[in-house]
Amino acid sequence: MKLLRSALLAAVAAASLASTACAHEAHHPPRTKEPLLIAHRGASGYLPEHTLAAYWLAIEQGADYVEPDLVLTKDGVLVARHENAIAILNADGSVREATTDVAERPEFASRKTTKSIDGVAITGWFTEDFTLAELKTLRARERIPQIRPANSRFNDMFEVPTFEEVLQLVQQANERRREEAGRDGRWGHGRKLKPIGVYPETKHPSYFAGIGKPLEEPLVRLLHKYGYRGPDAAVFIQSFEVGNLRKLNRMTRVPLVQLLNGTGQPYDFTLSGDKRTYADLAKPAGLAEISSYAQGIGANTNLMIPLVAGRLGTPTTLVKDAHAAGLIVHGWTFRAENNFLPNEFDSSDDPAAIGNLAGQIDAFLKLGMDGLFSDQSFLARKAIDAYVKR
Numbered sequence: 001m002k003l004l005r006s007a008l009l010a011a012v013a014a015a016s017l018a019s020t021a022c023a024h025e026a027h028h029p030p031r032t033k034e035p036l037l038i039a040h041r042g043a044s045g046y047l048p049e050h051t052l053a054a055y056w057l058a059i060e061q062g063a064d065y066v067e068p069d070l071v072l073t074k075d076g077v078l079v080a081r082h083e084n085a086i087a088i089l090n091a092d093g094s095v096r097e098a099t100t101d102v103a104e105r106p107e108f109a110s111r112k113t114t115k116s117i118d119g120v121a122i123t124g125w126f127t128e129d130f131t132l133a134e135l136k137t138l139r140a141r142e143r144i145p146q147i148r149p150a151n152s153r154f155n156d157m158f159e160v161p162t163f164e165e166v167l168q169l170v171q172q173a174n175e176r177r178r179e180e181a182g183r184d185g186r187w188g189h190g191r192k193l194k195p196i197g198v199y200p201e202t203k204h205p206s207y208f209a210g211i212g213k214p215l216e217e218p219l220v221r222l223l224h225k226y227g228y229r230g231p232d233a234a235v236f237i238q239s240f241e242v243g244n245l246r247k248l249n250r251m252t253r254v255p256l257v258q259l260l261n262g263t264g265q266p267y268d269f270t271l272s273g274d275k276r277t278y279a280d281l282a283k284p285a286g287l288a289e290i291s292s293y294a295q296g297i298g299a300n301t302n303l304m305i306p307l308v309a310g311r312l313g314t315p316t317t318l319v320k321d322a323h324a325a326g327l328i329v330h331g332w333t334f335r336a337e338n339n340f341l342p343n344e345f346d347s348s349d350d351p352a353a354i355g356n357l358a359g360q361i362d363a364f365l366k367l368g369m370d371g372l373f374s375d376q377s378f379l380a381r382k383a384i385d386a387y388v389k390r
Contacts, residue, residue, distance in 0.1 A: 036371030
């Protein structure tokens with residue numbers, strides 16, 4: 001229970017802020033009546049993302065799944081970071097996108113390097129150049145302090161977690177939930193008891209395969225070790241690439257989700273010369289292909305309702321088309337700050353101020369979306385519950 005206790009202490013503090021399988025045909029589970037709430041990198045609106053405390057707080061706030069982005073260490077351990085770059089340098093030497101304090105650690109100054117990640121030159125420090133023991137000496141930091149300055153108060157309090165530690169935390173949360181549930185099998189505000197799930201994303205799979213560190217094998221090994229087997233397991237594996245999802249479809253029977261960005265194309269398509277874009281995959285023919293190896297799509301909100309002059313425009317038929325192909329639809333990413341909201345849901349001109357997240361969520365749930373990723377599980381939970389009750 002060590003992980004549980006340490007994460008819980010931080011969560012309480014933050015609360016004051018407001019078997020290997022053969023290839024198989026894709027199994028398509030029925031859509032749930034109540035949309036799923038997926039904690040995007042944990043409760044990242046309240047605590048530095050991808051920390052055990054952020055995952056735990058998200059669970060306490062009512063998330064159904066927690067979402068760790070996965071990259072590899074030098075010694076082949078899966079860890080939760082938004083990117084393999086754990087601090088990036090601008091051309092002038094200033095630091096941006098720092099999810100750890102590595103740039104301030106003189107003992108690691110020589111690890112700074114420039115790499116091409118998915119075709120983009122990045123200068124900084126990368127997880128694959130550190131052993132797990134070395135990464136564990138670093139401390140997590142708020143990635144976007146200009147938008148979430150309050151989260152910076154928790155800088156340097158937490159370690160970089162391994163994926164196994166995340167799985168252990170979820171396991172402990174589910175054990176506690178079963179113990180605390182009443183005889184009617186309900187918990188918290190009368191909601192039915194169901195296990196918290198995990199929603200890992202494989203980050204840059206072609207890149208990691210290219211340096212001899214494929215993500216798929218250690219991921220499946222850990223999921224199977226912790227009992228995530230079969231189409232009904234409380235897990236979704238997601239990826240912006242296609243080839244590694246096809247590979248995973250031959251390795252495991254757990255649900256898979258094809259991520260669709262609002263622009264560009266899967267990087268493995270770029271490498272292979274395939275000209276199709278994410279927009280092409282979002283068309284009926286593309287969705288039919290996805291349904292042959294995955295159970296759902298994780299769609300950028302702009303693919304469902306495009307923005308017109310910063311405001312929500314006319315909805316597309318993506319949700320309807322995906323459902324017709326037997327795919328569930330999870331939308332991303334729903335964030336409460338004005339900086340991320342469509343203009344009609346802004347509360348002021350302050351980009352860091354909280355706007356009307358519930359209004360945005362409601363507009364997308366009306367399309368029939370099956371779940372959503374959110375940085376603010378507390379607010380998203382309230383919005384989903386209000387929608388379901390109507």
